[in-house]
Amino acid sequence: MTEAILLVGGQGTRLRPVTVHTPKPMVPAAGVPFLAHQLARLAAAGVDHVVMATCHLAEVFEPHFGDGSAHGLSLEYVVEDEPLGTGGAIRHAARRLRGGPDRPVLVLNGDILSGVDIRGLVAAHRERGADVTLHLTRVEDPRAFGLVPTDADGRVLAFTEKPQTPEEIVTDQVNAGAYVFTRSVIDTIPEGRAVSVERETFPGLLARGAYLHGHAEDSYWLDLGRPEALVQASADLVRGVVDSPAVPGERGESLVLPGAEVAADALLAAGTVVGAGARIGAGALVHGSVVLDGAEVGEGADVRRSLVGAGARIGRRTVLDGAVVGDGARVGADNELRTGARVWCEAVLPDAVLRFSPDDPAAPTGRRPQTTEGLQQ
Numbered sequence: 001m002t003e004a005i006l007l008v009g010g011q012g013t014r015l016r017p018v019t020v021h022t023p024k025p026m027v028p029a030a031g032v033p034f035l036a037h038q039l040a041r042l043a044a045a046g047v048d049h050v051v052m053a054t055c056h057l058a059e060v061f062e063p064h065f066g067d068g069s070a071h072g073l074s075l076e077y078v079v080e081d082e083p084l085g086t087g088g089a090i091r092h093a094a095r096r097l098r099g100g101p102d103r104p105v106l107v108l109n110g111d112i113l114s115g116v117d118i119r120g121l122v123a124a125h126r127e128r129g130a131d132v133t134l135h136l137t138r139v140e141d142p143r144a145f146g147l148v149p150t151d152a153d154g155r156v157l158a159f160t161e162k163p164q165t166p167e168e169i170v171t172d173q174v175n176a177g178a179y180v181f182t183r184s185v186i187d188t189i190p191e192g193r194a195v196s197v198e199r200e201t202f203p204g205l206l207a208r209g210a211y212l213h214g215h216a217e218d219s220y221w222l223d224l225g226r227p228e229a230l231v232q233a234s235a236d237l238v239r240g241v242v243d244s245p246a247v248p249g250e251r252g253e254s255l256v257l258p259g260a261e262v263a264a265d266a267l268l269a270a271g272t273v274v275g276a277g278a279r280i281g282a283g284a285l286v287h288g289s290v291v292l293d294g295a296e297v298g299e300g301a302d303v304r305r306s307l308v309g310a311g312a313r314i315g316r317r318t319v320l321d322g323a324v325v326g327d328g329a330r331v332g333a334d335n336e337l338r339t340g341a342r343v344w345c346e347a348v349l350p351d352a353v354l355r356f357s358p359d360d361p362a363a364p365t366g367r368r369p370q371t372t373e374g375l376q377q
């Protein structure tokens with residue numbers, strides 16, 4: 001038996017407004033809550049018992065995943081009254097583990113899409129006799145991550161959280177958010193208070209002489225912390241760039257869920273997902289994007305690398321490129337929202353053209369950049 005703890009209780013602040021109504025691990029990627037991909041990969045790797053460590057919007061997980069039997073798993077849920085941080089959440093969830101002190105326990109961040117060989121990670125932990133084994137991946141720009149330099153045998157030498165100076169960037173290996181703990185090591189994490197596994201537990205274990213092993217593997221890896229990554233992950237799942245048994249349909253250029261309506265001459269490309277009950281108008285282009293359930297994209301709209309929230313409406317001819325439109329928001333016709341633009345849930349942006357008469361010297365000659373009023377950059 002292999003057991004896992006899934007950390008799914010974070011606030012997901014970097015992903016707002018997507019996470020206002022939905023916790024990050026429940027945001028759909030390739031047509032199903034992101035978590036479904038992780039559960040499918042765990043089940044495929046022979047994991048049979050998973051404890052979900054919930055906190056923010058805790059109530060939404062169990063109604064969706066139940067006892068886990070539909071996913072080939074036994075699922076349990078624990079709820080934190082106050083956020084306990086990553087380490088505190090692991091300690092709190094460990095009360096539901098069934099294995100003995102020497103057993104390996106997988107711990108996964110709930111916001112990582114990864115092709116890591118889960119069996120290989122557990123096998124490496126066993127072979128090395130490590131206290132904790134960490135999946136490490138290499139990134140081009142490590143500044144937003146926790147760096148984990150290792151020696152030639154993979155023994156972890158240090159932890160540097162989010163390095164700021166060039167001197168601090170001693171490696172391109174970063175903490176990939178998947179660990180194997182020997183169960184007894186979890187019991188050394190303090191109980192009943194917030195603990196960061198990255199900033200407190202791992203450095204503390206190193207200081208006490210514990211053996212932390214870095215398992216470097218350069219399979220597909222994406223941290224879904226930011227909206228552009230979430231949109232990318234969904235498109236990669238649809239196109240089969242990364243494999244998940246949970247994608248509901250064939251791999252291809254687009255995935256249209258049952259009940260969606262797509263005009264005959266609309267073009268869906270680059271891994272776009274159109275959610276249940278969503279509508280795509282005539283002549284619209286939707287490229288590498290996520291259109292959630294019940295949303296509407298107007299005629300002639302041009303939507304690229306963007307996320308359109310549940311029930312949101314995008315007006316005719318409006319251009320979205322690298323934008324996020326929250327649930328229930330309305331973006332009027334002829335607007336143009338570019339990289340980094342975020343429209344809050346339920347916000348309303350009027351039609352762009354209505355503000356000018358055709359003779360107005362200030363009127364745009366073509367599509368003009370829309371005002372950022374009401375937007376968060």
Ligand code: GTP
Nearest residue numbers: 008009010011012013014053083084085089110111
């Ligand atoms: P940001 O607010 O955008 O940084 O996102 P986040 O809250 O998800 O934080 P982060 O990405 O650092 O979290 C890594 C993983 O740990 C995610 O899967 C979170 O859901 C989870 N997590 C973070 N804090 C907590 C917590 O206090 N309790 C629980 N149960 N999980 C947590």
